[in-house]
Amino acid sequence: MTVPPPLPGTPGPPSPGDRPGPGHQPRTVGPDPARPRQLVPGVPSANDREMVQVTEQTRTYPCANCGDALVYDPTIGKLRSPSCGSTYPILLDTTKVLQPHPLGPTMNALYAQARSVAQVQVVDREVVCQNCGGHTLFSGTLTATRCPYCNTPIQRTDVQVAPARIPIDGILPLRVGDEQARHNIEAWVNSRWFAPREFKKYRVLGSFSSVYLSYYSYDAEVSTDYSGARGMHRTRRDRDGNIETYTDWWPVSGRVHDSIRQLAESANTGLDSARVRELEPWPAEQAVTYTPEFVAGHLARTYDGDAAQVFEAQARPRIEGIIENTVRRDIGGDEQRVTRMNPVYQSIDFLYLLMPVWLLTVTFAGKPFQVFVNGVTGEVQGQRPWSAIKIASAIIAGLLLIGIAVYLYMQVRGG
Numbered sequence: 001m002t003v004p005p006p007l008p009g010t011p012g013p014p015s016p017g018d019r020p021g022p023g024h025q026p027r028t029v030g031p032d033p034a035r036p037r038q039l040v041p042g043v044p045s046a047n048d049r050e051m052v053q054v055t056e057q058t059r060t061y062p063c064a065n066c067g068d069a070l071v072y073d074p075t076i077g078k079l080r081s082p083s084c085g086s087t088y089p090i091l092l093d094t095t096k097v098l099q100p101h102p103l104g105p106t107m108n109a110l111y112a113q114a115r116s117v118a119q120v121q122v123v124d125r126e127v128v129c130q131n132c133g134g135h136t137l138f139s140g141t142l143t144a145t146r147c148p149y150c151n152t153p154i155q156r157t158d159v160q161v162a163p164a165r166i167p168i169d170g171i172l173p174l175r176v177g178d179e180q181a182r183h184n185i186e187a188w189v190n191s192r193w194f195a196p197r198e199f200k201k202y203r204v205l206g207s208f209s210s211v212y213l214s215y216y217s218y219d220a221e222v223s224t225d226y227s228g229a230r231g232m233h234r235t236r237r238d239r240d241g242n243i244e245t246y247t248d249w250w251p252v253s254g255r256v257h258d259s260i261r262q263l264a265e266s267a268n269t270g271l272d273s274a275r276v277r278e279l280e281p282w283p284a285e286q287a288v289t290y291t292p293e294f295v296a297g298h299l300a301r302t303y304d305g306d307a308a309q310v311f312e313a314q315a316r317p318r319i320e321g322i323i324e325n326t327v328r329r330d331i332g333g334d335e336q337r338v339t340r341m342n343p344v345y346q347s348i349d350f351l352y353l354l355m356p357v358w359l360l361t362v363t364f365a366g367k368p369f370q371v372f373v374n375g376v377t378g379e380v381q382g383q384r385p386w387s388a389i390k391i392a393s394a395i396i397a398g399l400l401l402i403g404i405a406v407y408l409y410m411q412v413r414g415g
Contacts (some may be wrong), residue, residue, distance in 0.1 A: 003291070059155040059286030061296050063088075069131065069152045071297025074174040074375075079293055095357050096289045097169045098217055099341075100349035107308040114164035129154065136343035141268065144212070144300035147408045148167045153297040166307060166352050170287035171293045174210060175376045181358040181373045182208070188380040189370065210375065211299035212354040213276075214267040216307050217284045218315050220260040221346040247335060256326045264355070265314045267303035272370050276379040279357065279374040286376070287353050299355060307350045319343075 009103040061070040063081035070079040070088060079088040098313050112267065132203075138145060177185075216258040231247040238244050262284040304311065323343055328336040356375030360382070361368055371382030 004363055010385050013147075016377060058130070059292060060130065060215065061151060061293065069295070069297075071153055072174065072294050073177070074348060075177040077173070079296060080173075090291060090293045092288050092291065098287060098351055099287060100217075101169075101307075102180055103218075103307060103348040103350055106130060106350075107306065110164060110166065110306070125156065127156075127186065141214075141301045142299065143302050144295045144298060146297070155292055155295060155300070166303065168290040168352045168354060171212070171290045171354040172282065172284070172287050172356060172376055174212075174298065176356075176358065176373060176378050178210070178358075180272070180378065181210070184378050184380050185358070185360055185371055186375055188382065194230055198262045208358065208360050209299055210356060210358050211301065211311050212356050213271075213301055214303040215264050215282070215353045215355045216303075216310050216315070217287075217353055218263040218265065218319075219349045220263075221257075222243050222319065222323065222343050223255060223346065224255045224323050224327065224341050224343040225253075225255050226330075226338060226342070227251075227340040228327070229337040229339070230331050230333035231337070232336040238276055249337070250347050252331050254330055255280070256330050258318055258323055258326055260322065263315055263318065264353075265310050265318075267305050267307075267310050267352075268301050269304045272372075275370065275372055275381045276357075279372055279377075279379055281377075282355055282374070283376060284351075284353065287351070290354065298356070303352070307352065311348065311350070 030195075061079060062068070063070050063084065063086055065086040066084040067080055068081050068083035070081055072078075072090075073080040073087075077089065078089070079090060080086070121301040129152055131147065144153070146153050209346055226252075229249045230252050231249050233245055233247055235243055235245050264280065266273065266283045273299055303310075320341070320343065322336060323341060327338055327341060331338070358373035358375055360371040360373075362371070369382070371380065373380050
């Protein structure tokens with residue numbers, strides 16, 4: 001991990017997260033700590049059943065009944081053995097509360113730690129499957145996968161808890177099962193009228209998998225001084241008696257305040273970022289404290305960009321767009337001109353969450369196309385190729401209809 005320079009301690013007075021603003025309360029996500037909730041009460045946590053391979057730094061969950069590796073089944077919310085069907089509940093640690101971290105101090109401390117300890121390089125790593133002995137490759141930021149030989153789910157344990165890496169705070173458990181995800185994608189693909197017929201054969205052409213992606217959920221308190229102008233539409237008659245509209249402008253200035261809550265930003269690269277964003281909204285308030293059992297049997301990726309990098313590249317521009325909308329509402333009138341905005345952040349906090357998607361990748365005409373399903377809501381977004389033949393046929397059909405309509409019109413007039 002390349003260590004960036006320290007973040008400025010004061011993105012705006014006061015330093016982010018050093019002194020909570022008036023009325024600021026820690027965000028609680030997941031079970032209410034006042035009312036501890038177990039997914040299934042009275043049963044030992046699946047943590048007691050995990051098997052950690054120390055030499056390989058991997059984790060699996062063998063079934064106590066048949067020995068096969070357990071997988072998390074989103075349709076029942078439990079670990080399940082694909083072989084014998086035995087199920088095991090997942091218990092949440094209700095003593096933990098998802099407490100957002102102040103961005104500046106947290107990342108500065110992390111950067112300082114990175115300079116003083118040996119860093120874990122998030123690079124390709126080959127491990128030996130403890131079930132069949134086959135070699136499994138963890139590529140890039142992948143931290144959970146399956147053995148290509150025996151299909152055993154395997155998780156890396158050397159990344160998420162490594163020094164100088166941001167630990168996972170919480171997870172949105174996968175809720176959309178394989179069958180439902182395929183149904184949603186099939187409906188989406190079939191609704192693409194101008195997609196090539198071959199593209200619709202995605203079952204053969206495409207790879208389909210469930211994967212937990214890394215996200216940061218940001219909270220921010222920000223005040224903004226602004227200057228601009230308010231425009232009011234007026235009407236008048238010109239010298240020829242025609243009514244015309246004009247705009248009167250008045251200079252305005254003021255201050256607005258925005259409270260940003262649960263702004264989710266993806267921390268992974270190599271994906272169609274526009275389509276991933278269209279999977280929103282994410283119900284981040286439903287996140288629970290991280291437990292790796294939810295990842296069993298599914299892919300997972302650690303972050304490519306840290307919380308500060310993602311905030312500057314993705315979150316800050318979105319927040320500034322939100323601020324501009326607030327400023328325009330404050331200016332009022334029929335039109336607004338914004339000539340100056342000076343946002344000052346009182347606090348910036350974040351949580352590191354894993355959020356689930358189903359990903360279909362279809363290679364068509366030598367080009368990859370990605371289709372995503374929100375693993376919680378079932379929303380589908382994706383890329384698709386266009387069939388030149390279908391488009392040309394539609395244009396020709398449209399021209400023929402226009403020609404027929406003109407011919408009939410001329411016949412009626414001539415008659």
